[in-house]
Amino acid sequence: MDNKEQENMAVQEAATAQSPMPEASEKVTEKEPEKKPPKMKKSKGAVGGKTANVIINILLVIGCITVFFPLYMTVIIAFKKPSEMTNDVAGALAFPEKWNFDNFAEAMRVTDFWHSLGNSLLLTGVTVVICILLHSLAGYVIGRKMAKLKTFKAAYFYIVSGMFVPFAVLMMPLVKQTAQMGIANRIGVIILYVVFFMPMNMMLYTGYLKNIPLALEEAACVDGATAWQTYWKIIFPNMKPMHATVAVLTAMSTWNDVMTPLVIMSGTDQNTLPLAQLNFQTQFGTNYNLAFASYLLALLPILIFYIICQKQIISGVVNGAVK
Amino acid sequence: MGNEEAKKEKTEKKEKKVKTWSRNDKIFLGILIPVLVLFFCFNTLPLIKGFYYGLTNFRGYGNYDFVGLRNFKDLFTDARVGKSYLFTFKYALVMTLLVNFLSLVLALGMNREIKGKNALRGIYFVPNILGGLVVGYIFSFIFTYILPAVGEATGIGFLQNSFLANTKTAWIAIVIVGAWQGIAMNTIIYISGLQTVPEEVYEACMLDGASGWKKFSKITLPLIMPFVTINLVLCMKNALMVFDQIMSLTKGGPSQSTESISYLIYNNGMSGGQFGFQSANAFVFFVVIVAISFMQMKFLGGKEEQL
Numbered sequence: 001m002d003n004k005e006q007e008n009m010a011v012q013e014a015a016t017a018q019s020p021m022p023e024a025s026e027k028v029t030e031k032e033p034e035k036k037p038p039k040m041k042k043s044k045g046a047v048g049g050k051t052a053n054v055i056i057n058i059l060l061v062i063g064c065i066t067v068f069f070p071l072y073m074t075v076i077i078a079f080k081k082p083s084e085m086t087n088d089v090a091g092a093l094a095f096p097e098k099w100n101f102d103n104f105a106e107a108m109r110v111t112d113f114w115h116s117l118g119n120s121l122l123l124t125g126v127t128v129v130i131c132i133l134l135h136s137l138a139g140y141v142i143g144r145k146m147a148k149l150k151t152f153k154a155a156y157f158y159i160v161s162g163m164f165v166p167f168a169v170l171m172m173p174l175v176k177q178t179a180q181m182g183i184a185n186r187i188g189v190i191i192l193y194v195v196f197f198m199p200m201n202m203m204l205y206t207g208y209l210k211n212i213p214l215a216l217e218e219a220a221c222v223d224g225a226t227a228w229q230t231y232w233k234i235i236f237p238n239m240k241p242m243h244a245t246v247a248v249l250t251a252m253s254t255w256n257d258v259m260t261p262l263v264i265m266s267g268t269d270q271n272t273l274p275l276a277q278l279n280f281q282t283q284f285g286t287n288y289n290l291a292f293a294s295y296l297l298a299l300l301p302i303l304i305f306y307i308i309c310q311k312q313i314i315s316g317v318v319n320g321a322v323k
Numbered sequence: 324m325g326n327e328e329a330k331k332e333k334t335e336k337k338e339k340k341v342k343t344w345s346r347n348d349k350i351f352l353g354i355l356i357p358v359l360v361l362f363f364c365f366n367t368l369p370l371i372k373g374f375y376y377g378l379t380n381f382r383g384y385g386n387y388d389f390v391g392l393r394n395f396k397d398l399f400t401d402a403r404v405g406k407s408y409l410f411t412f413k414y415a416l417v418m419t420l421l422v423n424f425l426s427l428v429l430a431l432g433m434n435r436e437i438k439g440k441n442a443l444r445g446i447y448f449v450p451n452i453l454g455g456l457v458v459g460y461i462f463s464f465i466f467t468y469i470l471p472a473v474g475e476a477t478g479i480g481f482l483q484n485s486f487l488a489n490t491k492t493a494w495i496a497i498v499i500v501g502a503w504q505g506i507a508m509n510t511i512i513y514i515s516g517l518q519t520v521p522e523e524v525y526e527a528c529m530l531d532g533a534s535g536w537k538k539f540s541k542i543t544l545p546l547i548m549p550f551v552t553i554n555l556v557l558c559m560k561n562a563l564m565v566f567d568q569i570m571s572l573t574k575g576g577p578s579q580s581t582e583s584i585s586y587l588i589y590n591n592g593m594s595g596g597q598f599g600f601q602s603a604n605a606f607v608f609f610v611v612i613v614a615i616s617f618m619q620m621k622f623l624g625g626k627e628e629q630l
Contacts, residue, residue, distance in 0.1 A: 057437040064446050066503070070461050071449075073469070089472045148538070149348065155355055162366045164616055166564050168585035169609040172383075172592045172602055173369035173376060196364040198358075227350045231534045256454035258532045258567050259585075263593060274456045278570065281460075288464060295457045304344055306452045310445050313452065317508065318515045 060260065067293050071299075078103055078293040085288065103293035110283055111294050116276040123186060123261070123272060124254045127193040131201055131250045132243050134194060139205025140235055144217075146206070156206065163199040167259055175263050193254055201246045204320065208242040209235075248316030255302055273298045370609070371479060377603030382596040394603035403579060407587040410494060414583065416561035417498055422505040422558050423551070429506065430513030431539075444514065451507035455500075459571025462500045463487065466572075490580040493573050497581055504562065509554045517543070518552030524529050552623040559619065563612060584608050 073093060077085070080103075107113065122302040142159075145152040178188040212235060220230040258274045271279055277298055284291035306313055377394050381387035398404050433443055450458070466486045474482025486496040520543060528542050544551070566585040569575060575582035575590060582590075588608070592601030 014492070053435055053437055056432045056435060057439075060429070060432050060437065060443050061439075064443070067446055067449055070458070070465065070503075073465070074461055074552045077464075088475060088603050089469060092469060092472070098475055134358070137354060141354045141358075145348065146352050151352070155359055158359070159362055162362065163543075164613045165366060165370060165609060166585070166612060168564060168566065168588050169373060169605045169612075170366065170369040171588065172598060172605065173372035174365070177365075177369060177372070189360075192365060193364055198362055198366075226349055252452060256452075256456075258454070258456045258570065259589070263589070273569075277457055277460060286517070291460070292464075295460055295605065299453055302452050303449075306449065310448075314444070314448055314511055321508075321512050321557060322515065322550070 002060055011261045028105065062216065069088060074292050074296050074299070075190065076256050077289055078296045080289050082287055082289050096120070103289050104297060105296055107290055107294035110290065111276040111280045111297075112271065113276070113294075113297055116271040116273045119270050120301075121187060123193070124251050126190050127197075127254045128247050128250050130190065130194050131197055132246055135198055135201035135246065136205050136236060136239055136243065137231065139202045140209060140231060140239075143206035143209040144214075156202075160199050160203050163203075171259070171263055178264055179267075184264055186265065186270060189261050192260055192264065193250075193257075196260075197250050197253065200320070201250065204242055204246060205239065212238050244312055245316040245319040248313050249320040252302075252313070252317070273301070324477075339547070352419060367500060370606075373602045373609075374606050376599050379599045381599040381602075383593070383598035387599065390599070394600050395522055396602065396609065398604055398607055403582070404587065407582045407584050408579060411563060411565070411583045414494060414501070414565060415559055417559045418501050418505060418562040419555060421498065422502050422509055423554055424500070426435060426506045426509035427551075429510045430517055431543075433510070434514055434517040444511070448507045448511055451506045451511075453504070455504060455567030456571045458504060459500055459568045462496070462503070463572050466496050482493050487573055489575060490577050493581045497568050498567070500572060501562065501565060505558055509558060512550055512554055513547070516547040520546045548623075552620075555623060556616065556619050559615065560612070563615070612618050 076093060076096065079099050079101075081100075084096060085091055132271065138159075142152050142156045146156055147153075174192065175184070178184040178192075181188075183191065216234050216238070217230050220234050225233065256274075258278065261270075261272045261275050262278070265275075277294060281291075281292070284294070341440040378389055378391060379387045380394075381388045429447065433440060433447070437443075467488075470482050471485055474480070474484075486492045524542060524546070525538070528538055564585055565583045566589070569581060569583050569586045573581045575586050584604070588601045588605050592605070595601075
């Protein structure tokens with residue numbers, strides 16, 4: 001950031017250097033950033049011309065079809081009867097004769113929808129809560145002592161290096177291990193998620209800790225607060241923006257994950273939403289209407305969630321990737 | 324009000340500080356150790372165990388013997404493993420290039436002064452939030468029924484047969500589904516990257532008379548290089564792990580032409596009686612991933628332009 005700002009200044013100074021009063025250039029550069037943005041917006045649009053913008057606008061809107069088409073198709077097929085499905089394109093994509101919810105009721109029964117939904121919610125919810133509590137604490141502990149003590153620095157790099165280990169690599173030993181420990185069930189899956197997201201989340205928290213001044217803790221210490229109190233009363237609330245990011249990232253990866261529950265919970269009768277789609281493929285057979293009703297049901301919760309907190313999700317994902 | 328007392332207290336605290344900090348260190352260590360133990364048990368330990376299993380002829384059940392490095396040697400001559408590595412790398416490379424090109428174009432478009440900017444961004448991000456497995460099932464229907472029907476109606480030859488049924492085209496179908504989801508993510512990151520480019524730079528560049536392609540390649544691209552790095556690394560990493568889409572689209576077929584490494588490890592290791600052999604495979608895969616990540620970071624890290 002500092003470098004960027006310096007360069008801004010340099011560029012502006014270069015632009016203003018030709019002005020008759022070189023001494024005034026510094027003042028100008030200080031004022032300019034405030035004035036410029038509204039003006040620049042117009043001229044930036046003018047770079048490619050307004051027509052170009054309109055064309056790009058139209059192209060982008062047309063491009064949305066690639067996003068909507070599969071979803072549209074899913075909805076349409078989910079509402080149809082098998083008899084309405086003919087072999088041509090229109091048969092699959094035309095509106096149903098009657099919008100009925102029979103497929104959904106049937107799909108819920110076949111895939112034990114509420115149970116799977118409950119499991120998905122449980123796994124995601126518990127994982128997110130534990131991740132926020134534990135990873136923020138770990139991030140704080142390591143982040144505050146990293147500069148001073150080598151043990152903590154080593155611990156930091158040790159945990160962060162875990163990011164290079166894909167789940168597929170650990171899959172087989174973990175299946176054996178969880179079975180031996182008697183946690184080849186939902187508890188085991190949650191533990192694995194907590195460990196698996198630790199490198200990423202801890203890195204985010206440790207990075208965010210730089211924004212929280214050490215003076216806050218010292219003040220608390222002077223007031224006689226214990227380390228434990230200091231953390232929960234002062235640090236934890238202050239890390240709120242990062243909690244949001246971690247919650248979004250963890251929730252999205254947990255909700256959509258197939259592999260972990262697939263291999264760990266295979267012995268139990270429990271399904272998550274995606275897992276149910278996989279396990280009931282054979283029961284759908286060639287009844288695509290039933291299958292698509294089930295797919296739509298599986299997609300709906302996260303779609304609704306996305307519509308409600310779209311901003312938080314996007315900013316969370318960007319934060320997670322960029323930091 | 325007891326100014327002196329406060330001062331006294333402060334000095335006392337300062338004197339105590341050496342002590343309290345070291346006590347503090349102990350508390351911190353007390354929190355750190357359980358975390359490290361947890362991490363070790365479910366991350367490092369299985370990795371070591373995986374290597375250990377790789378040295379055996381374990382089938383996933385029953386007794387097993389040590390076979391030394393035989394599994395690792397066999398990996399290099401096993402046709403199926405070789406094929407899966409080829410497929411995974413081909414897929415990852417094509418995905419990374421295609422996704423990054425398309426998302427950069429999309430991001431450049433959406434970064435302009437256009438109408439409905441936020442709505443467009445919101446819409447283009449939707450594929451990313453949907454689970455890969457269900458998306459795969461939906462696209463599987465498109466590839467098996469919709470596209471051939473379109474092909475027949477329009478007479479376009481290559482569409483008339485399902486992409487998924489042909490060993491030569493099945494991987495393209497997986498690329499399409501992967502890209503559909505991957506572009507959403509990378510576009511958003513590129514947009515946030517483009518927003519970090521200060522307007523003044525464009526202004527200066529306009530004064531110099533640079534525009535169009537030159538402006539992009541000489542100004543924009545170097546400035547968003549950190550974001551290109553992030554996207555390339557993320558995209559490559561995700562593509563190398565591809566599993567959900569394979570599971571729902573092809574299950575590795577037709578005739579094992581779309582078996583990714585993850586899928587092969589899952590399929591043969593978990594149910595194919597190759598527990599030991601696939602453990603060796605998984606360990607090699609881990610080494611490969613680490614090597615690729617380091618190479619990418621080194622190569623791309625050196626290319627970043629500091630503003």
